[in-house]
Amino acid sequence: MKLLARRSLEFQLAARLATLYVVATIVAVAALVYQAYSTADSLSILDLGRRAADLAALVTAGEDGKPRFHLPPSLATVYESPADIFFFAVRGPDGGIIAASNLEIRDLVSGWPAAGEEPSYFRLEQFGGGRQDYHGITMRVAGPAGPLSVTVARATDSHELAYSVLREFVRHIAWTIPIIVVATLAIGVLAIRRGLLPLRLVSSQAAAINPARMSVRLPEENLPTEVRPLVEAMNLALDRLEKGFAVQREFTANAAHELRTPLAVVAAGLEQVEVNDELAKLKLDVARMSRLVEQLLRVARLDAIALDVSDTVDLSVIVAEVVAYMAPFAVAQKKSLGAYGIEQPVYVKGNRYAIEDAVRNLVENALTHAPPDTEVAVGVERDGSVRVADRGCGVRIEERDHIFDRFWRGKGSRGCGAGLGLAIVKEIMKAHHGRVVVEDNPGGGAVFVLCFSGRAEPA
Secondary structure: OHHHHHHOHHHHHHHHHHHHHHHHHHHHHHHHHHHHHHHHHHHHHHHHHHHHHHHHHOEEEOOOOOEEEOOOHHHHHHHOOOOOOEEEEEEOOOOOEEEEOOHHHHHHHHOOOOOOOOOEEEEEEEEOOOOEEEEEEEEEEEEOOEEEEEEEEEEHHHHHHHHHHHHHHHHHHHOHHHHHHHHHHHHHHHHHHHHHHHHHHHHHHHHOOOHHHOOOOOOOOOOOOOOHHHHHHHHHHHHHHHHHHHHHHHHHHHHHHHHHHHHHHHHHHHOOOOOOHHHHHHHHHHHHHHHHHHHHHHHHHHHHOOOOOOEEEEHHHHHHHHHHHHHHHHHHOOOEEEEEOOOOOOEEEEOHHHHHHHHHHHHHHHHHHOOOOOEEEEEEOOOOEEEEEOOOOOOOHHHOOOOOOOOOOOOOOOOOOOOOHHHHHHHHHHHOOOEEEEEEOOOOOEEEEEEOOOEOOOO
């Protein structure tokens, strides 16, 4: 079962969709987190650049032409804070220090080269009185006193607030992602199932096609484009198959019909011949051939023409007539034939002549296999079934699946039958939406039961 499930198109599509979606989700989340942290770093660098520009704007030219730097109180609380979160240094066009956060910064930056055309980034580890890590930028900024080289740095620990917000965000979305993934996959699986529904409907209709329903064709509307060529090819194959069945049925019917007249002429001619042992054997062969021809005609009619099973028929009347008709045949074989349950009518929906044919075939089959001086009992049950019981050798369990096949004859079978009688009974019962079963007779022998779909009210 697991192997079949893995081979199903629905399972394969769902598995591939799940794999694709899980991988895409992991990549998307990783890219989102990476972009968030990258954006935080970019914002930090952008902030340092803006701070450098703001510090350069605080440098003005004095009356003596020398640059002067004035740090407003609002900024002094930031750059001169004991926490040493920020530090800066501003150098003039000649490389001299114009202003710095403290002496340690002045001494550090005074030995650095002036800023070039492109900003340069740096990192300091365990710097200052707080022994902190810093990252900063040195860039050239045009100011009122000329081009300046401004160095600004921020303590690395100051990023913890932004990073903690990002980590909190990741934790919050971490538990929602599986729910979103499962919900999306469920929707995807339902969409796949709905998309494959026309294919399942076509498959169920194809499974219902059999030799009795060869005219049925698979619908081609509302099918996926990929499936429609397969359905069209299937319908074309059914067309060819139906034509083949029709030709076969027509050939069988024509052949049987053409054989009836010559056999009748031969049988009539044999009656004029002087009786001897060879003649008796020849008559037996002709009788067997005539019976085979009659059965072939019945099979051809059952295959070609749908039975009208809408009439209300009385099983008791049919059984009584069949028993009366077959009684001389039973006496000739030194066997007795009886009926029971025919005192009251039992009505079912069906075709009177077809049911009569089925009962007659079962009775003839039972009389053929029953030993001499035994009785074949034909009964009508109240539930709308007919039972034909004999005292023969019965039917072995391994043969019960084959006795209703056409032209099948068990080992050691007796009689001149061709293996079509029980097949005809099966086809008749199938046309009546019923079935024929074989059981063991408690006293020895076999019991064949015609099970109809149910009783009917009298017309």
